[in-house]
Each structure stands twice: as C-alpha cells, then as structure tokens.
Amino acid sequence: MSNETKILLPESEMPTQWYNILADMPFSVPPYLHPVTFEMMGPEDLAPVFPMELIKQEVSTERYIPIPEEVLDIYRLWRPSPLYRARRWEKALNTPAKIYYKWEGVSPPGSHKPNTAIAQAYYNKMEGQTRLATETGAGQWGSSLAFACGIFDLECKVYMVRISYDQKPYRRIMMETWGASVVPSPSMDTQAGRNALAKDPNSPGSLGMAISEALEDAVTHEGTKYSLGSVVNHVLLHQTVIGQEAMKQLKIAGDYPDILIGCVGGGSNFAGLFLPFVKDKLDGKAPDLRILCVESTACPSLTKGLYKYDWADVAKTGPVSKMHTVGHNFIPAPIHAGGLRYHGMSPIICALYDHDLVEASAYHQNEVFEAVVGFARSEGFIFAPETAHAVKAVMDEAIKCREAGEEKTIVFNASGHGHFDLAAYDAYLNGTLVDYDYPEEKIKAALKELPQVDG
C-alpha cells in the first residue's frame, strides 16, 4: 500500500445484500402520515405509486436484504466504485490527516443515483409495470432513472423543472439518448401542469410542481408507477452498497475512519456511505467516529430547521413525515448545488441527528468552490457542486488536524462529477458567484405553515 492511489475491489467482492439500518436503530423512525387525513399510512396508501416490493422494503426491519442477481449484473457496469486516497491534496493542504474519497462519479450517469434507480426499475419491471414517471431538477436523478429504464426496457417519462430544462439541455439530451421522454414542467401533460400554465404560461416551474405532475402521471396511466431518488428509506437502503464497499476497501488500506463526511440534500448519497458505519457505532465498535452532514447555508434543514412533521412537497400530495425541515413553502436561493435545495431531509438521518449520532454544518457557495477548485488542481477530478460542499468540510477538518498535529483518517463521499455544472465553476472563477446567508426570516415564516400534527 506504500504509494497506491486507489483501492479497487474485484467484482466478486461487491456486496450482495443491502444493509437496513431500521433493523438496528434503538429508536423508531416516526411513520408517514396521509397528506390530508394525517392518519398513519399503510401499504395500501402507497400501492398506487410504488411497487409492492419497495413498499415492503420501506418498512422492513430485516437487517440484510438480498440484492437481486439482475441488479448486481447492472451494478457491475461501474461497481465496485474505487476508493481513492487523496495523497496529492493532503500534501497541498500540508495536513497529517489521511483523506480518502469514495468516487461515485464513475457510473454512466455520473453519480450515486443509479444505485437505487436500477433497483427501482428492476422491481417495477418484475411486478409488470411498463412505464415509470418521475421529476428532476438539475437532472442527476432523471438521467439515472432514464439509464435504468433503458436497461430494463421500460418507458420513462421525466418532468424536468422548466428553468433547468431550458438552462441544462445536456442533461435532457442524456436522458433522451437513453430513450426517455422529457418535458418541461409545468407541462400540458397533466391537470396540475395545465392549471399552473393557465395561471402563468411562463412559469419557471419548481421541484414541488414537477413532483405533483409525476405523481398524477403515475396514478392516471396504465402500467405506470412513480419513482423517487432520495429521502425515503428504500432509497437509502439501496445506497448502502457504497458504505459496505468502502469498509472493505479501508480494511485493505489498513485504516478505519475517524470522521465520515458527505453532502446532504435529501440525504441518500451520504447515508449510503455512513449507515454501515452507524452499525459499528451502535455495536460499540466505533465510539469516537464522527459523522458530519454538510448542507448549504441557502437551505439549512438540519442546522436551522425544526424537527417536525411536514409535507414532502409544495402541492401537499406526498406523504407527511417527521423530519428536519425549513418548511415545504420555503423556496431556497438559486444555488448551483441543485441537489441541496430540498426543504426536508431523510427521516432516518433526522432521527439519527436527533439522537446525536450524526452532526451537521452548513457552507456558502464561494468558500465551497474555493475548496473544490483546489481539490481539482491537486487530484484532477472536477466534482459536482453538491460534492463540493463535502470537500470544503473535509478541508476544514484537515486543517484542524494540521493545527493540532493529529493524523486523523477522513473519508468522504464524492457523489458525482460536475461535467454539466461548469457554469458554476465559471461564475466562481470570474467572481460573480453569489453567497446566500441563512434566510432566517423566510424560514421562520415557512415554518409557520407546518401541519398541526406533531407527535
């Protein structure tokens, strides 16, 4: 291991089970409530939008859930992903810390998202569905589901927030290359979209609107279900291949993390890395391990939001869940890290945060891009703006190590590449990138509109 840069696992070492944290958590995750009645939701309430196997996984307390061979077969196109030791960046930071990153940008769509998209497409195919509908903002999720549907020969309809549809044509073309049908949202293809366009024909759209369109599409089309790329339990479950691989790779390197770091929007990429390590913490094997969630100051649900029941979307059609939220009506500033603009957070992460098993911090855009450009000049890879938030937090911890003379092991999740986000780098490099402070007043206002159901 003297000078190796990446630790690779052969395909034979790829995890064959997903790890389910619900089996080991010593406290429960509050249940989903119906968006209108606020009654506890049962499987039958979710059946119109999700296939039964995913509904089962959502509430399962089995510790390990086998990954179907057909899903493993697709994972092999890019998994196991490499674990890198960032030796050149360590040197540039002059830190005694050892920095590792798990590189998920090697997948065809360029992020961790296909880890769940492939599983979701597979289960829908097995249950006889012929078509999936979803929403996408910047396009990472939409392109992953388009890729997955292309592989399993399912039709794919993506409602893409109009402002992204217009500004990011390359993500749209990527989805179309894999065979998906993409429309700008609001669209004329749903009642929700037609209503919005009647009010404002030039509406730039929003993720909340696109979710409403995709949900309506799923329940009004034969053979169609809805697919979701973050937040919910079964998505986090599928992402645990990341952390299981990282554990094996760190063992090969002879290391164990002192600090795990990742960016959080809905929370799935980082949970994918850290959940298997939470098991070690709960088992008493890693009492000092720190787990640090990094969010944007523009949308600080963990660091500034409340731990309350809230709706999943603006239109209040999705389930109500207990989570750290800045309010479903809060509209975050237009930061380049589109994946960090969700008002809520994965209920699993929120429960862990509430029990002090994970920490959180928030950063502004300019400091984040300063860090990630330094990383790119040392290590080469150009990360997505979301991943860049993790890079900034790693840098800060590495500098603390330098100051304290501590040789800590820091591991972060590099969730995706930034090839379609270079406009953000351009803005940083030419000095026009805007920082957004915590919008305390706006969040306070949005938090007044939570449902009155708190447990």
Place this chain on the structure above:
Amino acid sequence: MSNETKILLPESEMPTQWYNILADMPFSVPPYLHPVTFEMMGPEDLAPVFPMELIKQEVSTERYIPIPEEVLDIYRLWRPSPLYRARRWEKALNTPAKIYYKWEGVSPPGSHKPNTAIAQAYYNKMEGQTRLATETGAGQWGSSLAFACGIFDLECKVYMVRISYDQKPYRRIMMETWGASVVPSPSMDTQAGRNALAKDPNSPGSLGMAISEALEDAVTHEGTKYSLGSVVNHVLLHQTVIGQEAMKQLKIAGDYPDILIGCVGGGSNFAGLFLPFVKDKLDGKAPDLRILCVESTACPSLTKGLYKYDWADVAKTGPVSKMHTVGHNFIPAPIHAGGLRYHGMSPIICALYDHDLVEASAYHQNEVFEAVVGFARSEGFIFAPETAHAVKAVMDEAIKCREAGEEKTIVFNASGHGHFDLAAYDAYLNGTLVDYDYPEEKIKAALKELPQVDG
C-alpha cells in the same frame, strides 16, 4: 470469469515502460523535413519548440523507454484503465463475437490524451520550462494539457479555435478550472493572430491558425515550449500504456483479439492500443490479427488520401512529413467528431498501412450515431463522437460474425466520453444530423498543393 463485466488491474500491474515500435519495424519511417528548405530536420531544428528528452524519444530506436516515477504517480489517478466486456451489447446485437473495450474516459479530462500530456508536462518541467503553449479544437487536448500543467505547476496557454471557444464554453471552463489561460484563436496575442484579425475581425478560426499561434507563442516567450497532442512519434509512444494494459487484461480473461478497432484522427489513441500487438504480428505470434483504423468520410486521409510528403499545418510552419494526407489546405466539413478532422495522419500508422499491417474504413455521421446510441442503451456509457466511429465498425464486424457464425474476439479503444458533445446526440435524435460524402473533388484540388519533395 463467468459473468465479470470489467477486468481491472491493480496499480502494481501498470506498465513501467513505454513500448517503442521504431525498435521493431522492419522498414523505416521517412524523416521530417524542414517546412521551407525541405532539408532533413535535426534535433537542433526542433529544439526551439520541444524539450530535448521528447526530441530524443521522437527518433529513439530503444524498444522500451522507462516511464518516470513522477509520471507513473499521476497515471495512478486513473490508470490502469478498465477493460470491459460488452456482454449486454453482444446480446443486443445477437452476435457470437466477444466484444471488449478499453475505457479511457475515466481520466479526469475524460480521454486518453493525458497519457501523453502528463509526460510532456513532466519533461518540460524537468528541463526548466515554466510555461507551455498549445492549440485545441474541440478542447479534448487543451483540457488534458491544462490538467497536466496544473499538476506540475506550469503555466498553460491554450489557443482555442474561436468557433469552438464560442460553442463549447464548458471545455474552456474546464481548462480554466485547472488554471490554464484560454484565448479564442485568432487572438491579439500573436502576430499571426493579429494579421488574421486585421483581414477578418470575425474569423471563426481554424486548427491550422491555432497551431501557428501556439508555435509563435513558444518561440517568442521565455521559458515556454510548444506541446502537441497527436500524430508525432513520441505521442504515440506515450499512448502505448493502453495496449500494454489491454494485453495483460485480455490474458486474465483468457482471450486474444482477432480484430482490433479504433478511430483515427491524428492516430494516437488507436496506435496506443494496437502498437504492442503489432509487435506480436511482426514476431509471427499473431499472423491473422486484423487491425482496423476507422475514419470519417468527411476527412478520409487513409482511405482516400495520398501517401506523400505534406505540411503539418495550413501556415506551413510545422515540419513536413510523409503521411497519408488529403492536403493541408483541405477544410473538412463540420462533423461533430472534431478529433477526426486532421488532414494528415501519424507517419508511423501511414508506414504500417503502406505495408498492409493495418486496414482502414470510413463512415458517415448518422450510421455512426445510430450505432453508438444502441451501445449507450445496452452498456450505459455515452461515448465521444470520435469513439462512436469505432463503435460502428465493431458493430459491423459483430454482425458479420453473426452471419458467419464465428466467435471472434473484437477489442476496441473507447477513447473518451461524450459529456461535452451531447449537441451531436441531440442532432442525431431529432433528425438534423447531416452526412457528408467523400469530397473527392475538393480533396483532388487540395492534393495539387503538396510540396514537390516526394521521396
């Protein structure tokens, strides 16, 4: 090996020497001539633009040249690159052929180009240079040299053909992220550029013009040399890491190629794959191995050009070399595969072609994109338009295997990803992609302007 998708090599198996075909060719490659006097060029003629170590490598007949440890250390950021078995595409094509591809898109700039950019930056740094100048068309080469200069802390000046500079801002931003200075060519920074702008302030530029600017920059700036991304011997030499790795990986898979396929513009990506196998042919170990160079019908130097001495660039400032050429004044149609628009071809490849050791074929854009979209829907990865030409040729050979019932082993070089070329996919998908036939008359006219020095 029953169901493995990729064959990985550990870093310890990375080649530590470049393979030099000049040691084994049973015929000589005609020497470079001075662009004005047509005298044979000596090292002193090349010294103003290249560092001495690269000049030595250009004419060396040593069979193996050690790769410096500092270069290996950077290669480890992405090398050894994976060799994939395209099982899903084989199934889609219903072919008994076994199809493998070497995936060079995993490098930070997304192609094979850094294999030589890193070496060139290193030797320049060692010889005390502080700055490199180069030209780039679509940006693959410029971004690779920018990445390499960022790593070795060299200044980097890139003259980017203006039409690409305007149409492909993401490649420019990538270069700037790694610290390079990029100007549209023709620029006000050189006499050649100023002359061109005086004639036409709105000139869209050309690769020939950009080469002239970069060469002038190198000879007029202290501590600056010029850097070239294809065609010449030392570039092909550096690319042989590709083929050496592929040989080891195929051995692990228990296979040996019947056909090697790659796209050729200047020729370096495919030569990097096939040159180590040419040694096997020359040694009598692979008498039936076919090596197929794939070019564009828009710029068919091997299939339609003459094997004559010609200038390297429009401005006639670079060396004159004997190569298959469609004429230095021939301006190819604006195909999306910008890397396949060079009027000449690597002299080494031309000599091998002249001695029937390699074959060539040419394809139109639409058939090429039809093939590569099919590939993307089976295997996920979205290739560059250049690589897409290789994919089409592989598909044709695989279909021949189906028709003949032959289980041949086909290996191709996947030279780069198409993340910055999705406009080409968009044009294909919406039916606006234009095919260009062999421009026989234009080539005939351009070939009348060759220098009168043929040997």
